Every structure is written in C-alpha cells, then in structure tokens.
Amino acid sequence: MCKILTIYHTILRYHTEDDEQRRMSNSGEDPMLGVVAHQMTSSLHAVFRVALSKMNSLLCCQDFSALKFDQLLDIVDMTNRFRLFGRNFFGHSSNELIMSLEKQTVSYFKRYHSERMEELRMFLENECFTICPVSQQFTIFDLQDFSFLEESRKQKTDLVGSPKDAVVEQNGFVPIPAHFVNPFATAELESRRQSQRNSRSVDEVEEANMENGSMDKEEEIEATPNLCNTALTLLRFFGRYIRMTSLLPSIADYSVPALTQLFEYFFYSVCIFFGSDGSEHMETPPKIKAILSDIYARLLGDEAESLNGTFDKDWRLSVPKPCSGLDLNHVDKLYGAVERVIAVESVEFVARQLDLVRPVMESLVPPSNESIISQLDEFYAKILSGVPDTRRLVFDCVASRALKLPVLIAAVSNTKWDINELQSHHSSYVDFLVKDFEAFSLRLDHVAECVNLSEAVRALLWDRTIYYTFKALVQGYCEGGKCSTEGRALMQLDFQHLLLKLEPICNLHPVPHTAFVEGYIKAFYLPENGLEEWISKHSEYTAKQMISLLGVATHVSKKARTRIINALND
Template identity: 30%
Template sequence: MYMLSLLLTDGVSEPLYFEESFNKQYVKEKLGKGLVRIWHDVQARVLAYLLGSDLSWYKFDEFLHILGIVHRLMEIGEEFCASKSEALQNSIKKQSSNYFRNYHHDRLEELRIFLENESWEMCPVKPDFTILQLQEFRSLRHILKTWKPRAESVNGRQTAVSSPDCSSSNHSQDGSSITGGYFARYSESGSPFDVGFDEVQEEDILANIGDEPSGYFSDESDEDIPEELKKDFVDENVGDTVINRHSKPNSKKFSRRELMKAPILTNTTLTVLRQCGKYLQMSHLLRPIAFEVIVCMSQLFDYYLYAVHAFFTTDLPVSFRSVYNLNLQTSLKRIQDSLVVPSHLTEAEQDQTERTVGEVPEPHISPVVDLTQRETLHGLAERVVAVESLIFLAKQLEFLHDYLEHLQGGSSFLQQFFSQTVTASAELRRPVYMCVAATAVDSKVILALMAKVNWEVKEVMSQHSKYVDILLRELQIFSMRLEEVVLRIPIPQEVYLILWESIIQLTCKTFVEGFSNAKKCSTGGRGLMQLDFSQFLSKLKKLTSIRPIPGTEYVEHYIKAYYLQEAALESWVREHNEYSSKHLLALVSCVCQNDKKTRQRLTALIEDMEIVGSR
C-alpha cells in the first residue's frame, strides 16, 4: 500500500490500481474454481478407498463410525465449496444399503431367537426409564429432546417444525450444539476427524431390587393400587435380577406406588429398543436410505407384535374370536403375509426357499412358559409382561414419531404404520386376557347346577340357589390368585379392568344361558331368578371395585321379560337383538306356555328374523 501511495503522487496511480484490482479478482476467480477442483480430488481419493474396501466385515458400530466420518466429510464439502458430494453420497448409499439389508436380516433372526427363549419375566428398570438413557440413543439425545418442544399442534396432532437437526456442522458428535463452522473451529489447530468411537457410558436404568425378599418395597403410599391388590407383598424371587453389561444398579429402594408406575418390559424389549437406536443413527447419518431403514425398524415391532399374539392367544376358545376388532385382524394378517415364512414349510423347505430380507420363520414359545396351570391363572404374569412390554415399545415409537416423519420425507408409510399397527398393540389386550377370563369360571359346572334348580316353585323363595355360592367361590378363588400374581409383577389398572369386565360379562351370559334352559317357569321361579342374580351382585361388589357392574342390564332385562304379557313380548323380541334365537325361543316358550297360537306366531317371527340376519 505504501508503494501505491507513492505511485499516486507520481500521477500514474490510476492504471496501476486498476491492474492490482484486476489481478486480485482474477486470482479470486481462479481460486474459486479451484475449490471445486480441490474438493473433486478429495472426493476421488476417499471414493477410491471406499470402493476398494469390503465394509461387510465391519461391526455395526464400526460401520456407523465410518458412516459418521463420511457424513462429516460431506458437510465439510458443502461448507468448503457448496458441493453436495454426490459421487461420495451415491457410493456410501450403495454400500450402506447392501450392508444394512444383511444386517437387518440377521437382526430379525436374532429377534426370533430372543423371543423363542424369552421367559417373559419383568426386567426391573427404574420408574423414570426412557429410551434416551440407552447408549444407542446417545448421539441423538439432543435432537430428540429439542424436537418435541418445537412442535405445533395441528388438528390435535403434533407436527414438527424446523427443529434442530445434526445434519449441519453446528452439532457435535453427541448432538449438542456448537457455534461456528468446521473451518472456523479448526482454523488454528485440530481436525474435524480427530474423534474416536463414542465411549461406552454406564447406563443407570436398572432399579435396585436388592437381595432381601422385601427389598423392592417400602412403606410409602400405595394409593394408586386397586383396593383388591393392596397387600403386604413378599416376593420370594425378587433377587433374580437381570444385569445388563452397560447398566449399573442404583442404591434406591422403590415403594409399591413407584413399582406400579415402573414400565413393564423384558430383556427382549430392551434389545429391540437398542436396535431402534442403531437404525435411527443410520437413518440420521444417511438420509437417502432413511426410508428403507425406517421400514425395517417397523418390522422389528411387527414381529414382536406377531410373536406376542402367536404365543398367548392359541388357547383362546373359538367362540370368543369376536374380541378381535378389524384393525387388529388386518394388522396381524398383513404381518403374516409380508414378514412371516409359512409355518407349514419344514426347516429344509425353508432353507431351500429363497427368502427376502424381510422374512423370518414363525416363532414358537419357549417350553419354560407354562400357560396351563389354573393356580397361576394360566400364565397371567407372563401374559401381562408380554402384552404390556409390547405396549411400552409402542409408546417409545410414538415418542419418535415426529422425528421419523422428518427423516422419511413425504411418504404415507409411517402414518399407516402408526394408525394401524402401533395402535393394535393395546387392542391385543382383550384377546390375550380373555384366555384367562374364559377359564376363571367353569360355566359347564354352573349350567349343570342351574339345570337342577326347580323354576316352577309356587311361592317366591327367600333363599337363593346353591349354584350362586359355587359361582361366587370360583370368583373369590380367582381374586386370591390374582393377588398372588401381583406378588410377582404389578398389574396395571387397565389390565385389572379388562380382566374383571371380561369375567363378569361371561358370567352374566352364563346366567342368561342357564335361565333359558328352563323348560317351564312359574311366577315363583321368576322371583328366584331375580333373587339369585341380586345375591350374586351384592357379593360381587365386595370382590371388585368396578362400578357400574358390566352386563347387569343384559341379565335383568331377560328376567323382566318373563313378566311381559303376550302382546308386549312381540315388541320386546323385535327390539332386543343382543340375545340369541335360542334364548328368545326359550323365553317365548315359558311366557306363552298356555297360549299355543301366540307361541307359534312368536316362534315363527324369531326364526324369520334369524334368516334375514336381523339377529
């Protein structure tokens, strides 16, 4: 600049200043074009190394590390010369897609083995456990924590908006925010690639159960537990704690109230969650195959759902298949057709059959799981752990829903997956727990006892029938066995309600079935029916806190119909299609036993209604 000032005084400054400016612009343009060329050379060198390497031999964590380095290199290229590094991106996409297909196939096979060896015992995690505490979600914690609060509600649903993503260079390896680009941060020393594998951190997720029989409980408030289940619990097997290699126990002992709030999950559930964390990392680092990875992640949930259903509904009587709603049926059929290898094939045929990556053999329940003993309510503890762990898994996927939508783009796959399959997890409760409810009362014994009752008594009885006491005793035994199950695992309120509602409704149907078996019924017999059912209800209210008692109207309406006149009975028959033709024919036969013409007319009406399908 000093020389330029001298030239200015000599009067020749203007041409020289122009030349200097021109040279600077020329150099700038040359260097600008050179940036692209330099980056092209960098890509070519890295590309040659990637194409010359067999990445299939790498462990998944090592592969993710390589993927992270390439991902960071592409970020540097975008900052360096606005390059999208398409050649590098296409290469790693192809390598990753091939690697992931094989990896996912192995994980499905591994999941099948885990499920077939699962004893369905509760893994004792802390009450505040979340997936963000798992090592596999470490690099995504910042994103997932900041994603939800930045969501807006649209039509009652959460929709993510411009939440921070680690795709920019302003985030560290663990997802935390860092100010400035790579060139600003490493202008004086260091390199963006001076980073090794993430250190394995200890996970503080396991609850301290202790070695003493009562170590899991304290004397704190237990007001959240149903009244029937409040007992001084002593768990003989409470010391059998499953230890995870990443996890360390906490010294805190948990109260019964805290135990009721702890999530119910198994070691297999944790395995699936860890895999979801790994799949999510790959989706985040390589967005071009994010959709493929997310579809595969959904298959892990699909297979878990299918296995729980296959294991715990095989003993459901055919007459109770109505507990399946259409959504659950559709989801199970889709999973069976698209994911599960037909069970009729032998192992040799399965090996010879060319299977796609998304197919896995039919799972079989472990022989250590016994679902046949009445004393254990036909494996209620195992059923609860299985179904509720599935529901917990579904809730964790719901937590990831918005971020998964962001990763997979505009596809409608996730919307369908969550609205159908994920919601089906809670719908699986009814068929699984109905297997237990259906065995609580031996309806054949009760019906045989009801058949011995004289419903033609001339006077209204003051003493209820003997079968009522036997029926109540069976329900009392069920209640006692339910309390024994609670010694092993917490029973969620939803499960408690479904069990008792199902049992009571089945019992009410038994009442109507038994009443309909009466060939003749006098006025005194009708009064005895009312007395029996009233006695049943009064004692039942002491066994369960459910209010109102479900199914009472079903029985009461049927009993009251015995008091109707012939003219009113026809209208009643037309209106009450909740009863079977057998029940209505028996009712008509008793009410119109002295009026053959009316009896024949109403009988023809009931038969016609059955033919046209109005019943």
C-alpha cells in the same frame, strides 16, 4: 487426504495474506499481485475432485458385508464429515460419494434387517416374560442407542448463527483457519467419542440423583414398568435404525418400513402366544383380528416375499414358537396371568415409545418422499391404534377359563325352574359361583405379588371374568327347560343374592354387565308385542337363547312364536 487439503488451504492463506500486505505497502501496480491466490482458488474444485475420487474408490471397493454395525456407522459418519469438509472448504457437494455410500449401505441394511428379525425371533422363542428392571420414568431416550440425538442437537445448536453459510454463498468456500483441527485425526475422533460418553455419564448421574431426591420427598412411588427383555432389545434396534437413518437420510425408504416391521412382528407374536388359547366361547375383538390378519399377510404369508424390499432376498420370516418354559395351562396361576400382564404391557410400552420417536422419524424422511410418509401415517393410524385391544384379547384368554363355567352351566340348567311356589332362599349354584369368585380373587392377589398389577388391569380382569360368567349364567337359564312365573322370580332372587356377594369380592361398584342377565330374566314378563320388539333390538343374545325364551313364555301365541323363530333363523 484431509491433511494434504488443509496444507493446500494453508498455502492459499499465505498467498492471500501476502498479497494483502504487498497491496498495502506498494502503491504501484504489481502484475503478479493476486495471480497465485487466484489460480489456487480456481483450482479448489479440481484439487478436491482428486481427493474425492480416491475416497469414492475406497468406498466402492470396500466389502460392507463383513462390517459390524458400529463400523458401518463410523464409515457413514466419516463420509458425511468428508462431504461437509468438501462443501465448506472447497465448495463441492460430493454427490457421487453419497450415491456410492447409499448403494453399499442399502445392501448392508437389507442383510442387517434380516439378521435383526431373526434375532428378534430367537429372543421371542426364548422369552419367559419375566420383568426386566428399569427406572420408573424410563423412556426410549434413556437408552445409550439414542444418545446420538443429544449430540446431533448440540451440533445443530452450534451451527446456528454461524457465518459459514454466508461465506460459502459469497465465495463458494470457507478458508480453513490457522488453528483448524483435522476432523479425521485419531485424537479428535477419540475426543468426540469420549465427550459423548462423558455427557451421557453426567446425564445419567444427574437423572439418578433427581430420582433419588424425588423418592425421598414422595411417599407414594409410581410402579416401575412391566417390561420383558425382548421389549428392551426391540427398543435398542429402533435406536440403531434411527441412528443409521440420521446419518444417511436417503435410506429412509428401507429403514422406516423395516422399523415398523420389527414392531409388527413383536406385536403379532405376543398376540399369538397369549391371545389364542382361550375357551371356545372367547370373543376376539374385530379390530385386532383384522390387524393380525394384515400383518400375517404382509410378513409371514405366501405373498410376503418382497416385504417392500427391506429383507434380504434369500431369507424368509417364520412364525415364532413360544418358549417351552411358559406355563399357560394351570388355573391356579390363572393360566400364566403374570406372564400375560408383562407381555401385554411390554407391547403397550413399546407402542408408547414409538409415539415419542415419531417426530424424530418424520424429521428424517424427506418431505418429497410421500410414499414413506404415507406408510408411516398408516402404521400409526392402523397398527398402533389397535394396541389397546391387546389387553382384551389376552386377558379374555384368562377370563373365559378362570371359573368353572361348564360346571356352572350344568348346575343352572339342572335347577328346577318349573315351580309353583315363590321361594325365599337362593339356589345352591349361587353358593358354588360365589366360592369360585373368591378363589379367583385369591389367585389374582397372588398375581399382584409377582407383578406390578395396576388397578386398571385388575379391574379389566374382573370385568372380563364377570362378563363370561354372566354369559354362562344366561346360557344355563336357556338350557333350563320349562320355567314358571315363580321360577323366573327365583332366577331374580338368585341373581340379586349373587350381586350382593360379588360386589365386595370384586370391588367394582356397580358390578358390570348386570343388564345382560337382568334383561334376559325380565323379558319373560313382556307382552307378546313387547317381547317381539325386545328380541329384535337385542342381538347380544344367541338365537338359541331367544328361542328358549319364547319357549317358556307361554303367553306368546303359536303364530307369533313361529314368526319370530323364522326371523331369528334367517
């Protein structure tokens, strides 16, 4: 069709040039001068509508469900080029073609998205969370799935300053030049694809050379990202969705929510796999708890059938099950700390890449589509903002069980605190706890041998382990029964000795969360009024711990003790 339409322009160009030559050579008026060219120009719309009707019929009768993704993109790309060809050379917008293509593509995309979600579930259920090697400076734009962005940028650059738009506005069309290359010819299509591949290869070689050069110059090299295979697969899915939307922006109503659903499902799965097996005393961050509940309600719950119309109606999403190869139950491996680090940092990395592609996504959504823009803003403000809490959720599952805390509580509570003499030597449970911390340090060093363990992650693991240990220590003091002033002094001696030993082991200066223990010990010495005020301001302690403190503080009157206990119970 394009060849026939090009021939039509060739004939039109011949008559136009012939009329010009005759006009210049003949001084008299020729009644036939310009008649053929005018008639052919007037028929441009009608001629193109015939071709458009054929193209539209071809699209409508095509079964898109049997197409592969790349085949669909080729059809969309060819349709767009046909529309551009019609707009430039025949002054026709081809709106009906877009309507037919959109109807077919939306139906295809719903099924395709359901398949990708199912594929993501399969990847997650078979993911052992081992490191997938990538370059140090790797980003989502290094994936071949995003190479189309560079090609689109070059095409836009080539169009800057083009006189075509001005000619179209003046005449309604642009004459096809004599040396015009058919954009639908097989050789031209292959040339375009080969150009993209060559461009990609050159960019990769140059990038590799730059990286090698920088490696030779720098003594300290930044650690490579801890990425699992599923995370890379997810990034490729993002590339496909964004590429489809760039070719057909009208499907943004479906592709943008679908893309966010991919991340939400991945995020939810990682949190369920690695953030739900901590001790009974583990504390879940409220923000991430609310986010997970929201994702479950929208994607997995009983009311999650429509999903904004982005899923195929006959398909339903299910909660994935962790791979049987994951070993998260042995303390010697810190309950799968290696896999947990890779999982958490994979989620964080994907979230950072979504930040990078946000301008691209926003540029593909029509400004008039306020609903999708609002959904996208909410996703970034609500879901992605909660990703940093994933570290605490997952690492708390390690920290809350890394040490023998039940044994520690029993040892502390069985220590005799009702003594009459000041002690000069610490209690035996301190030595037990120091050895437990040393064992944790060795296990953490082993984790660092298997995965890129940053100082921030190491510090957080120590911080959370110390946090739960100190909570257990206070609980042991709470359950210790009677305590004299000398016994309270022994508690202070024990804790100071513990800090002295712990600081070089954990390499945190100062040791965090010390105020939690010191505050509980020293509150014993407060006068009645001061103790009552202190209790009202420190909600970090449990009611049981406060009541125990009142029980050993013999200087507090019975009336005041009863009043405070009643307030705590309320």
